[in-house]
Amino acid sequence: MSIVQCVPNFSEGMNQEVVEKIVEAIRSVEGIKVLDYSSDKDHNRTVVTLVGSKEKIVEGVFQGAKKAAELIDMTTHKGEHPRMGATDVIPFIPIKDVTMEECIDLARTLGQRIGEELKIPVYLYEKAASATHRTNLAKVRKGEYEGLQEKMQEDKWKPDYGPSAFNPKSGATAVGARMPLVAFNVNLDTNNIDIANKIAKNVRHAGGGLHSVKAMGVELKERGIVQISMNMVDYKKTPLYRAKELIKVEAQRYGVSVIGSEVIGLVPMDALIETVDYYLGLEEFKKDQILENRLFQG
Amino acid sequence: MSIVQCVPNFSEGMNQEVVEKIVEAIRSVEGIKVLDYSSDKDHNRTVVTLVGSKEKIVEGVFQGAKKAAELIDMTTHKGEHPRMGATDVIPFIPIKDVTMEECIDLARTLGQRIGEELKIPVYLYEKAASATHRTNLAKVRKGEYEGLQEKMQEDKWKPDYGPSAFNPKSGATAVGARMPLVAFNVNLDTNNIDIANKIAKNVRHAGGGLHSVKAMGVELKERGIVQISMNMVDYKKTPLYRAKELIKVEAQRYGVSVIGSEVIGLVPMDALIETVDYYLGLEEFKKDQILENRLFQG
Structure with a gap:
């Protein structure tokens, strides 16, 4: 059985009720295992570590992103950590019997679903990036949520998936693939x-x-x-x-x-x-x- | 989840139909995985490697021993490898999240079931041995099937479980525990x-x-x-x-x-x-x- 790890970062680290609902949404998908999640109040951010097969992992993290889009409002979000969206970043990581190429495909599949079904602009980054200047996450996220509406107008920063219009409630999500650290x-x-x-x-x-x-x-x-x-x-x-x-x-x-x-x-x-x-x-x-x-x- | 390995040896290596039925009986137990099995015609013997949790493994190997008792007749068995029973030896091997002590308990539990339900004399050996002189499998099996009826009469070689009378069809089974090799x-x-x-x-x-x-x-x-x-x-x-x-x-x-x-x-x-x-x-x-x-x- 293949194992893909995924470490989505959500822009909520203070309201534990919201965090639990997002984790619960991920866990509700059969075959997904949440290994760990931890919230930081100063960063106002939660990092979830989940694993699943390459067939299941996209559905698991999609359910988390959907719940985050429902419960997190970026118009009022404050925190020390750079961020641009309710679901801020989603890296896919190959662990066992899965290639980097397949993880890039997973990033694309999920990016498209988030774009189309949740109407959230998506940027592919790291190994999944659609252009060299989008490889580095810090560059993709530069200007953060507050600068996003303007940044999205630039040709260079047109989203890979989803609406070309700004989504005030959810911001944008970076979806990528990288090796485990x-x-x-x-x-x-x-x-x-x-x-x-x-x-x-x-x-x-x-x-x-x-x-x-x-x-x-x-x-x-x-x-x-x-x-x-x-x-x-x-x-x-x-x-x-x-x-x-x-x-x-x-x-x-x-x-x-x-x-x-x-x-x-x-x-x-x-x-x-x-x-x-x-x-x-x-x-x-x-x-x-x-x-x-x-x-x-x- | 704990992982116990078990490597039962059956005294049939020529009749592939019998071998398949024994393996099928083991596989029919939920949670048991047969990793490998191989038969040797000269030895007239089949070695099966299976794994399962400490809760499931006994049932898996018991079903194999039960089928072997049904289909193998030791009165007509010939082969180069030393043997004393239809199911000849059954070692339990700790692999993950299970102690040697627990494997010894598994050997005792299975030995008792084979003795009581299948009416086959059982000798505990290696780490599970009930006395020092029974530790070494070669000594337990010395005299083989042909010498068993007489050997069982000696106080030293009274079976640990099962009938004290000779079982001509099935012989005797050695059940033990050892480290993986x-x-x-x-x-x-x-x-x-x-x-x-x-x-x-x-x-x-x-x-x-x-x-x-x-x-x-x-x-x-x-x-x-x-x-x-x-x-x-x-x-x-x-x-x-x-x-x-x-x-x-x-x-x-x-x-x-x-x-x-x-x-x-x-x-x-x-x-x-x-x-x-x-x-x-x-x-x-x-x-x-x-x-x-x-x-x-x-």
């Missing part, structure tokens, strides 16, 4: 934050380092050590082991050692298997050799 | 089988090496290399990484390197996670951080 931190046996910052700079993509890695140095004051805190934004391009081993190599020049690591939050099994595969030097290991993977097939 | 081979960059044999001897438990590891040297003639072929009979006692790293250390004295490895057949996810955990030096990683593990809970 793995939060991976590597600990060093020094309290020197300068060393951590130098290593982080050499390891991260922006510094000339590894593809799809964001990294920064962090002090763990209680433990008296420092850490390279990373976001692995595409574990297929750069697996966990490569980041850890490169940090080890970079740390050597300072006489510093890696003393441990941590994975924060959820990680797809695949990301760990890539790492077993490397360290054991497995030849031709197939994922369906993992007993659990055989269990939920067909 | 992982077939793990490590390849070396030499064609010298003596080196492989020496390393295998130092690594395996019988040679003073690692607990729960069976190992032997094997030539891969086509590739011109040798291999340490291992059965990891308890990956919690000796994880895969430890065997690989010890082979690396032992190989060094011969100037030989590890050039790869392979896992043959099925492996529980847990056995791979132990290995990721070691190589990344993960601190406090919890298995429910693996997204797939969250999916099938509750």
Whole structure:
């Protein structure tokens, strides 16, 4: 069975009754499992994590977006987090037995439904973007809800789906596809934050380092050590082991050692298997050799 | 959801119709999944691999044993593999969210049902054994079907469940609990089988090496290399990484390197996670951080 993850962000984080109704609408779809949801009052925003097969996931998140369109009024919304719509962003994330291409198709299918059935303008973003300048979510959302009516008039920012007219109550929704993000931190046996910052700079993509890695140095004051805190934004391009081993190599020049690591939050099994595969030097290991993977097939 | 694996062996490997009926009886139980079954004509024996939750697994394998009691007649059975009953052995194997203690309970529950409902003598073995001398399956089965009637008269070999009288049609069944076996081979960059044999001897438990590891040297003639072929009979006692790293250390004295490895057949996810955990030096990683593990809970 395929597994697609979806992490819709809704512009309501204060009224718990509204939040529960949106989550309930998602849960009401058979085959959908809500793994987590959390609201932030200052951001006035709720992030829901759900999973389902590629056949079911669109219906699940659509029901959430429909309920949000009904219950959230953007004309009175205030919050610290940038936002442009009642359902603000919806990324689809491939987890198991589903390709990125298929997740892009899911984004398009959902975008079209939100546009046509809910009359909400939709922008495709990240891997699903219809043009390069729409890849980056921050750019798509720039100007936020307050600037949307004007922005939509520009040719460059015509919505991908839905009405070309502004929808005051619901704003607009960004629907996209991206790889799962793995939060991976590597600990060093020094309290020197300068060393951590130098290593982080050499390891991260922006510094000339590894593809799809964001990294920064962090002090763990209680433990008296420092850490390279990373976001692995595409574990297929750069697996966990490569980041850890490169940090080890970079740390050597300072006489510093890696003393441990941590994975924060959820990680797809695949990301760990890539790492077993490397360290054991497995030849031709197939994922369906993992007993659990055989269990939920067909 | 818990996952228990069960690998019953039936004394029929020639009559495919009988084999299919036994497998069908197992499959007819809701919640049971038959992952694999294969028959050997020389052994005149079929090995079925099924999985199910701890609530369902006993019913699944019981239905198979019941059908085997109906369709297999041990009075006429011939085959190269040692055997003492129509359903010869039934090991329960903990895979996920289930303890060895619980698997021992499953063995007892099933043993009692087979004894009472099918009137077949049952011996508990391995981790489920009711006495030390019954732990080893080869000893329980010694004398085979032909010697069973006499063996059952000895106080030492009174069955754990079922009639104390010999059942000529069905013989006896051994029901037990054990850890999953992982077939793990490590390849070396030499064609010298003596080196492989020496390393295998130092690594395996019988040679003073690692607990729960069976190992032997094997030539891969086509590739011109040798291999340490291992059965990891308890990956919690000796994880895969430890065997690989010890082979690396032992190989060094011969100037030989590890050039790869392979896992043959099925492996529980847990056995791979132990290995990721070691190589990344993960601190406090919890298995429910693996997204797939969250999916099938509750």
